[in-house]
Amino acid sequence: xxxxxLEKKAWLxxxxxxxxxxxxxxxxxxxxxxxxxLMTVLYFDEMxxxxxxxxxxxxxxxxxxxxxxxxxxxxxxxxxxxxxxxELITLRKLGSRLQGHPGVNKGLPGLEASTGSLGQGLSVAGxxxxxxxxxxxxxxxxxxxxxxxxxxxxVWEAAMSSAHYKLSNLCAMxxxxxLQIDGAVEDVMNINPIPEKWKAFGWNVIEIxxxxxxxxxEAFAKARECKDAPSVIIAKTVKGKGVSFMENIAGWHxxxxxxxxxxxxxxxxxxxxxxxxxxx
Numbered sequence: 150x151x152x153x154x155l156e157k158k159a160w161l162x163x164x165x166x167x168x169x170x171x172x173x174x175x176x177x178x179x180x181x182x183x184x185x186x187l188m189t190v191l192y193f194d195e196m197x198x199x200x201x202x203x204x205x206x207x208x209x210x211x212x213x214x215x216x217x218x219x220x221x222x223x224x225x226x227x228x229x230x231x232x233x234x235x236e237l238i239t240l241r242k243l244g245s246r247l248q249g250h251p252g253v254n255k256g257l258p259g260l261e262a263s264t265g266s267l268g269q270g271l272s273v274a275g276x277x278x279x280x281x282x283x284x285x286x287x288x289x290x291x292x293x294x295x296x297x298x299x300x301x302x303x304v305w306e307a308a309m310s311s312a313h314y315k316l317s318n319l320c321a322m323x324x325x326x327x328l329q330i331d332g333a334v335e336d337v338m339n340i341n342p343i344p345e346k347w348k349a350f351g352w353n354v355i356e357i358x359x360x361x362x363x364x365x366x367e368a369f370a371k372a373r374e375c376k377d378a379p380s381v382i383i384a385k386t387v388k389g390k391g392v393s394f395m396e397n398i399a400g401w402h403x404x405x406x407x408x409x410x411x412x413x414x415x416x417x418x419x420x421x422x423x424x425x426x427x428x429x
Contacts, residue, residue: 150193150194152362152363152366154193155189155190155193155194155362155366156362156425158189158193158228159185159186159189159362160418160422160425161224161228162185162188162189162221162224162225162228163182163185163390163391163392163418164415164418164419165220165224165227165228165234165237166178166181166182166185166220166221166224167392167406167411167414167415167418168237168238168411168415169220169223169224169237169238169240169247170220170240170405170406171405171406171407171408171410171411172238172240173240173241173242173405174241174405175241175249175403175405176217176220176240176241176249176403176405177217177218177220177402177403178220178389178392178395178401178404178405178406179326179328179388179389179395179398179399179401179402179403180215180217180218180295180324180326180388180402181218181219181220181221182221182388182389182390182391182392182395183324183326183359183386183387183388183389183390184215184218184221184293184324184359184386185221185224185390185391186359186360186361186362186365186386186390187293187322187324187359187365187382187384187386188221188222188224188225188293189225189362190362190365190366190369191211191225191291191322191369192211192225192226192229193225193228193229194366194369195209195291195366195369196208196209196211196289196291197209197287197288197289198229198259200229200230200231200258200259201230203231203258203259206286207286207287207288208288209288209289209290209291210261210262210274210277210288210289210290210291211261211290211291211292211293212261212262212264212270212271212273212274212277212290212291212292212293213251213262213264213270213292213293214264214267214268214269214270214271214273214274214292214293214294214295214298215264215267215270215293215294215295215298215324216250216251216263216264216265216266216267216270217249217250217265217403218293218295218324219247219248219249219250219251220240222251223237223240223247223257224237226257226258226259226260229259231257231258231259232246232257232258232259249265250263250264250265251263251264251265261277262274267295267297267298267301268298268300268301268302268303268304269303270292270293270294271292271294271303271304271307271308271311271321272303272306272307273292274290274291274292274319274321275290275307275310275311275314275316275319275379277290278290278311278316278318278319278379279311279314279316281318282314282316282318288318289318289319289320290316290318290319290320291319291320291321291322292319292320292321292322293321293322293323293324294321294322294323294324295323295324295326295329296323296324296325296326296327296329296334296340296343297328297329297330297334297337297338299323299340299343299346300329300334300337300338300340305346305350308347308350308352308379309350309351311352311379312350312351312352312378312379313351315377315378315379316378316379317375317376317377317378317379317380319379319380320369320372320379320380320381320382321352321379321380321381321382322381322382322384323343323381323382323383323384324359324384324386325343325359325383325384325385325386326386326387326388327388327397328388328397328398328399328402329399329402330399330402330403331399332399333399343383344356344383347381347383351378352378352379352380352381353371353372353375353378353379353380353381354380354381354383355368355371355372355380355381355382355383356382356383356385357382357383357384357385358384358385359384359385359386360386360387360390365382365384368382368384369382388401388402389401391417391418391421392414392417392418393417394410394413394414395414
């Protein structure tokens with residue numbers, strides 16, 4: 150898709166994130182909004198997938214390691230055509246296929262792994278990529294992690310093994326919004342410098358503005374060009390991106406907007422989209 154079309158999709162996804170979490174009365178808006186642009190480009194431009202054939206053999210696989218931001222994933226899946234967008238409003242409801250963390254046992258098409266226990270997803274994605282490589286398959290594996298999640302030692306075990314096996318068919322993305330549930334990442338458990346750590350573990354490191362569709366597209370292209378190592382895209386983002394009263398505030402990590410806040414957030418997103426349309 151063209152950059153402008155992708156940006157339009159990202160506006161839709163952000164609005165649905167707000168609507169879903171508000172209707173549920175619980176959820177994680179901050180990280181969902183910060184990951185929205187990455188998710189949009191991933192599902193509408195980068196991955197080899199087909200909603201009409203969700204189980205096709207040569208498809209690419211995606212693992213949402215930071216499973217709590219599944220509203221962004223569900224919105225992307227729905228708008229990509231995996232299921233009706235009307236189902237989005239059932240987020241976290243009893244009996245819904247859209248649980249608070251992705252669960253493959255609920256029968257939702259497009260999900261490849263149950264996630265949410267932080268620090269686990271990269272190992273899953275790395276295992277997928279290794280299997281594809283051993284079987285000589287063209288499939289690629291993608292994984293989004295949070296920067297706070299990098300506190301987990303299991304992430305670095307997965308990073309080490311993925312580099313050891315030269316999994317060039319693996320692409321990780323770090324949603325580097327600088328905040329986690331208890332505050333600033335550097336205060337809770339400082340994991341900086343992030344790029345240098347991944348380089349030291351043998352990864353192809355690509356640093357970008359995680360809200361620039363153009364840079365995200367270019368980063369994925371660079372990752373595909375690397376043939377001797379896994380790639381990681383360090384995406385500098387803003388927690389709560391798009392809703393001013395949520396931006397860069399750790400308190401919006403896992404709190405749902407009330408009806409008044411939902412109305413204000415959607416109005417702001419609508420206004421910003423109108424300005425975006427005029428500028429473009």
